[in-house]
Amino acid sequence: MKMEKVLDKLGIEPVNQGASTGTTYLKTKGKTIKCYSPVDGKLIASVKAVDEQAYDKVVGQAQKAFQEWRTWPAPKRGDVVRQVGDALRKYKEPLGRLVSYEMGKSLQEGYGEVQEMIDICDLAVGMSRQLYGLTMHSERPSHRMYEQWHPLGVVGVISAFNFPVAVWSWNSMIAWICGNTCVWKPSEKTPLSSIACINIISTVFKANNVPEGVCGMVIGGRETGEWMSEDTRIPLVSATGSTRMGKAVASAVAARLGRSLLELGGNNAIIISEHADMNIALRAAIFGGVGTAGQRCTTTRRLIISEKIYDTFIEKLKAVYGQLVIGDPLDENSHVGPLIDRDAVTAYLEAIDKINDAGGIEIVAGGVLKGKKYDSGCYVRPCVYEVQNAWSIVQHETFAPILYVMKYGTLDEAIAMQNNVPQGLSSSLMTLNMREAEQFLSAAGSDCGIANINIGTSGAEIGGAFGGEKETGGGRESGSDSWKAYMRRQTNTINWSDQLPLAQGIKFHI
Numbered sequence: 001m002k003m004e005k006v007l008d009k010l011g012i013e014p015v016n017q018g019a020s021t022g023t024t025y026l027k028t029k030g031k032t033i034k035c036y037s038p039v040d041g042k043l044i045a046s047v048k049a050v051d052e053q054a055y056d057k058v059v060g061q062a063q064k065a066f067q068e069w070r071t072w073p074a075p076k077r078g079d080v081v082r083q084v085g086d087a088l089r090k091y092k093e094p095l096g097r098l099v100s101y102e103m104g105k106s107l108q109e110g111y112g113e114v115q116e117m118i119d120i121c122d123l124a125v126g127m128s129r130q131l132y133g134l135t136m137h138s139e140r141p142s143h144r145m146y147e148q149w150h151p152l153g154v155v156g157v158i159s160a161f162n163f164p165v166a167v168w169s170w171n172s173m174i175a176w177i178c179g180n181t182c183v184w185k186p187s188e189k190t191p192l193s194s195i196a197c198i199n200i201i202s203t204v205f206k207a208n209n210v211p212e213g214v215c216g217m218v219i220g221g222r223e224t225g226e227w228m229s230e231d232t233r234i235p236l237v238s239a240t241g242s243t244r245m246g247k248a249v250a251s252a253v254a255a256r257l258g259r260s261l262l263e264l265g266g267n268n269a270i271i272i273s274e275h276a277d278m279n280i281a282l283r284a285a286i287f288g289g290v291g292t293a294g295q296r297c298t299t300t301r302r303l304i305i306s307e308k309i310y311d312t313f314i315e316k317l318k319a320v321y322g323q324l325v326i327g328d329p330l331d332e333n334s335h336v337g338p339l340i341d342r343d344a345v346t347a348y349l350e351a352i353d354k355i356n357d358a359g360g361i362e363i364v365a366g367g368v369l370k371g372k373k374y375d376s377g378c379y380v381r382p383c384v385y386e387v388q389n390a391w392s393i394v395q396h397e398t399f400a401p402i403l404y405v406m407k408y409g410t411l412d413e414a415i416a417m418q419n420n421v422p423q424g425l426s427s428s429l430m431t432l433n434m435r436e437a438e439q440f441l442s443a444a445g446s447d448c449g450i451a452n453i454n455i456g457t458s459g460a461e462i463g464g465a466f467g468g469e470k471e472t473g474g475g476r477e478s479g480s481d482s483w484k485a486y487m488r489r490q491t492n493t494i495n496w497s498d499q500l501p502l503a504q505g506i507k508f509h510i
Contacts, residue, residue, distance in 0.1 A: 018219030041376035065213030078128025085121030142497030151179030262473025266425030276430035284456030294401030338378035425468030
């Protein structure tokens with residue numbers, strides 16, 4: 001399908017409005033954001049960013065919609081989300097293609113991102129009938145106690161460019177079945193995919209008479225995120241992005257005693273034991289290191305390799321890196337697509353300079369690719385360097401396909417190296433040794449929110465809660481009981497006696 005047809009099918013116009021209450025786009029006076037594809041450098045379309053007046057209207061409408069939406073039975077809200085999933089199935093091909101072209105990830109990853117949205121819809125539908133509370137026995141006779149959960153109100157969702165649509169769906173689908181309304185601030189680097197989602201969902205909402213404002217959107221830059229973080233009308237802000245951005249959001253939200261749910265940077269490692277299945281370890285390391293051109297929060301940044309197999313593994317790694325095809329991500333023969341923009345290329349080159357200055361040993365050379373098919377200036381070579389874990393550049397997350405390798409002697413040493421970074425998102429151990437596996441998963445093992453055995457650091461499923469510790473932010477999205485983050489807990493006590501006994505045996509006579 002040609003991109004012109006894709007844009008037409010998804011309702012993307014040459015110039016789009018960046019503020020929506022779900023089924024209605026609002027005129028704004030914000031700046032014009034020109035959306036260029038990192039694939040070929042061509043202008044896809046433009047978006048008028050939200051201004052403060054339009055932002056205020058979108059949030060105000062979300063507040064108003066909440067008054068009605070929270071009264072819908074949760075299974076009824078779930079049925080709307082089920083229909084959203086069906087609509088996404090219908091548009092999976094064009095939406096996945098747009099995600100790939102706008103962001104630069106491979107076409108298969110673009111399709112996979114839409115499939116992840118569909119999967120979270122299915123999960124949320126089930127959750128809509130399982131928003132459980134607890135009952136407990138009261139110490140007072142003829143009293144009943146229980147806990148129940150109520151929606152918070154307006155949930156603000158700030159998403160990042162690397163997953164233009166999936167991470168928003170993790171939050172919104174679950175927030176909706178809980179009875180919340182949402183206002184979405186997508187990345188200004190990938191706004192067209194978000195507009196496409198709003199267009200798809202609006203047809204479902206109209207068909208079900210969903211209150212206007214349940215699904216709001218505001219497109220803009222840092223200033224828009226600051227409005228959202230400081231807005232007392234938004235009790236919960238869920239933000240995905242860099243640690244720097246997350247700290248700013250957390251500070252602003254905490255200052256007004258709001259809640260924040262943070263999914264921030266990763267510095268993920270795979271430990272490769274002498275007992276590893278070499279082929280599985282190699283495949284995991286390659287996809288983890290170069291998938292999405294190293295622009296995932298779960299990208300494998302570090303390989304911590306047993307000194308007993310280090311040389312052998314490095315030779316195999318070099319051989320596979322030499323076979324990587326770098327090019328148009330819509331071409332299914334390509335393994336690696338472009339970085340998001342030229343600023344990302346600059347950051348990649350600066351990181352390589354720092355590695356060299358620190359004394360890194362080049363295993364696989366990097367560099368910017370030149371030539372007609374790389375005219376966008378966003379294509380780089382995935383590279384590999386032998387480094388020391390303690391170096392400043394290694395402690396820092398660079399959103400690019402730079403893989404660090406290092407040796408270890410004992411598993412205790414490897415786990416300490418893996419944990420000795422500020423971030424704590426995803427981790428893996430490649431081993432066929434049961435004792436090593438159990439040690440890695442124990443309280444004395446990985447300190448990350450995600451710890452895997454014999455799979456890589458990327459590719460989390462929606463059935464398990466996703467998130468990490470330390471500078472990764474501590475938030476959890478997607479599976480398990482993540483719905484609790486979008487609700488408030490209320491304890492209820494019912495006295496069905498003709499007396500008023502007090503707790504703790506307190507006597508109060510009048």
